[in-house]
Amino acid sequence: MADGDGAAASGKLTEHSASGAEKGLPRRGKSLSGRTLNTAQIPLVASHPEVYEPCDDSFALVDALLSDKAQLLTLQPRLCMEVGCGSGYVITSLAIMLRQLASGTQYLATDINKHAAETTQATLEAHGVHADVIVTDIVSGLEKHLAGMVDVVVINPPYVPTPEEEIRCKGIASSWAGGLNGRQVIDRILPAVREILSERGWLYMVALEDNDPLDICHLMSEMGYASRVVLKRCTEEESLFVLKFWRDPHTGTSASPKSPKSESWFSQLPFKSLWHKGS
Amino acid sequence: MRLLTHNMLASNVRGATTGYPLKLEAAKWVTKEVDLNADFIRGLLPKIDWRALVAATRALGLPELLPEEQPPEEEIFAEGAADVEGSAIRRIHHALLEIHVQEGSLVCPDTSRCFPIDKGIPNMMLHEDEV
Numbered sequence: 001m002a003d004g005d006g007a008a009a010s011g012k013l014t015e016h017s018a019s020g021a022e023k024g025l026p027r028r029g030k031s032l033s034g035r036t037l038n039t040a041q042i043p044l045v046a047s048h049p050e051v052y053e054p055c056d057d058s059f060a061l062v063d064a065l066l067s068d069k070a071q072l073l074t075l076q077p078r079l080c081m082e083v084g085c086g087s088g089y090v091i092t093s094l095a096i097m098l099r100q101l102a103s104g105t106q107y108l109a110t111d112i113n114k115h116a117a118e119t120t121q122a123t124l125e126a127h128g129v130h131a132d133v134i135v136t137d138i139v140s141g142l143e144k145h146l147a148g149m150v151d152v153v154v155i156n157p158p159y160v161p162t163p164e165e166e167i168r169c170k171g172i173a174s175s176w177a178g179g180l181n182g183r184q185v186i187d188r189i190l191p192a193v194r195e196i197l198s199e200r201g202w203l204y205m206v207a208l209e210d211n212d213p214l215d216i217c218h219l220m221s222e223m224g225y226a227s228r229v230v231l232k233r234c235t236e237e238e239s240l241f242v243l244k245f246w247r248d249p250h251t252g253t254s255a256s257p258k259s260p261k262s263e264s265w266f267s268q269l270p271f272k273s274l275w276h277k278g279s
Numbered sequence: 280m281r282l283l284t285h286n287m288l289a290s291n292v293r294g295a296t297t298g299y300p301l302k303l304e305a306a307k308w309v310t311k312e313v314d315l316n317a318d319f320i321r322g323l324l325p326k327i328d329w330r331a332l333v334a335a336t337r338a339l340g341l342p343e344l345l346p347e348e349q350p351p352e353e354e355i356f357a358e359g360a361a362d363v364e365g366s367a368i369r370r371i372h373h374a375l376l377e378i379h380v381q382e383g384s385l386v387c388p389d390t391s392r393c394f395p396i397d398k399g400i401p402n403m404m405l406h407e408d409e410v
Contacts, residue, residue, distance in 0.1 A: 078322055104319030106283065106376070117400045130311075132284040136403040145287040145299065149326055 038066055039093035046087065046122035050115045052175035054089035056235045057206050061156050062093045064204060064230040064242035069097055075202070076103040077151030082131075083138055083189060085109035086175055088120030090154055095129035107131030108150075110139060112174050138192045150196045156206045158185045182211045190216075194223060203245040204230065213241045226251045280401050282335045283375040286327055288401065290387035290394065292409050300331035301385035301394070303338040308380045315372045317361050324355070327375070336374050344370055 039062050040054075047053060065072065077098070082091040091109045098105055109131045111117045117133045124131055139146065158167075158175055159182040166177040167184055178185050186207070193203055203225075207213040217227040226248035233240045290298030329349040336344045350367045360366040385394040385401055392409070395402050 078319060102314075102316065104314070104316030106319075108284065112404065114400075114402060114404075117402075118398060121398065121400060130313075132280050133400050134280070134284065134288070134403060135400055137405075140291050140405075141288050141298075141403040144289055145326075145328070149287075 038069070038097055040089050040096060040123060040127055042089075044123065044126040045089050045092075046119045046126065048115045048119045050113065050171040051119045052086045052116070052172055054087055056233070056238075057156050057159075057240055058086070058089050060231055060233050060240045060242055061090050061154060061204065061206050063233075064244075065090075065094055065097060065154065068204075068230060068244070072098060072152065072202075073101060075151060075200070076101060077105055078103070078198075079106050079108065079146075079150045080152040080154070081108040081110070081139075081150045081196070083110055083153060083155045083193065084116075084157060084175070085111045085120040085131075085133065086113075086116050086156070088123030088133075090156060091120065091131050092123050092127050092129060094152070094154060095124070095131065096127060099129065108142075108146075109133045110136050110142075112137050113171060115171070116175070138189055139196055140192075143192060143195050146196045148196070148198050151198050151201050153193050153197060153201065153203045154205075155189060155193070155203070157189055158182075159206065159208045159211050161210050178211070182208055183216075186211060186216065190220065194225075197247070199247060201246070205243050205245070207241045207243055209239040209241070213243055217243065217245075220245050221251050224248065224251055280380045280396055280399055281376055282332060282378055282380075283323075284401075285335050285380070285385070286331050286375070288385065288403065290385075290390070290392060291403070292387055292390050292392040292405055295387050295389040295392075298387050298389055300328065300334060300388065302388060303335045303380065303383065303385060305339050305380045305383035305396075307382040308339060308378055310373070310377050311379060313376055315361050315369065317356060317368060320368060320372055320375075321356060323375070324349075324352075324371070332374060336378075339378065339380075341374075344374055 042054065045054060080094055085091050088109070091107060095107050107130065109120055111120065112135070114135050117135045121133050134142070136142070158178045160176040160178050161182040162177040162179060164179045164184065166173060167179045169177055197203060207216055220227055224247055225245040227243055227245045229241055230244045231242040285301065285303060288301055290301060292298065333345045333347060355367045355371065360368045363369070379399055380396055381399045383396045385396065386392070
């Protein structure tokens, strides 16, 4: 099942931590050849006119998960969940990536768009993996009984800055319309996700420069979460970050937000330099 | 939707008190075998609402699958139990992870609001005036 996995994963790591990612290489072409063992295969990803197709942001999130694959395998997550699963490319890739685990890991995925949920189901089936897919707003209906149970949450949120009213649009618009600074949906998602994350849980989330990722990290830090930039990537249109959050006893309201640890961490964030490079 | 997910789902419709457990009405369901992992079940079981799980199996017409009361852990996780046909752990594993409800509905116990399950996907979306 996992033949050659290690080699493929490490090859991939070198590739995107070096310059390849920044040069905007054709992601799709690569996924046909190099990714078959580790991620969902694009030709097998289902599609629907009202569902967001895997794009640079989806690939960035999956690449970030790939770069953390060894840690994810060590974590042996019991429950993994994607909020806003769209085409299903990300949750399917995660399930494939962790398939070698004998820990009985289970997967859940939600989307507000019924067509996306069905598309995700078809993508999962095409790859021989399973997740229970639910049509709901973020995690509505799950927040109480799933509280503190999910070990890995992955989110490619609707992060595009748009007029506020676009957030309420149905269908494919719900995959990208993020309101003011692209933060309005993100700011609803984060508190809900903190409810369902387990003590040892990890959250991976895509964010855009416009979303002020530093501010997101700071807000999460006030709630007791440490953070790290797993991947940064400038495409022609946007500069993308994949942020990772986890509970840290040394972070949060009890400790000073300006504790040496968080300060040194924030000062390392490459947002500014990257922004200049990209623009 | 597996019964594991049913066990985690509640109705958030306006007027619901707990919205839990959702009454399962299954028109079509299938079973798919998956490997049993005792450690997974052991970690999960304290989080499972046993009565909701039993109610769901009975709603599927499987009154014999699980007993009314949860068996003691010593019995569930007894050495070698996973290899014994019909053991408690095998039944629990089957109930939680191998039954897929394809078509049917989930009914809010407080308001009777019905959430459809279509192609295996429960739709928990509420209209604006229901939130």
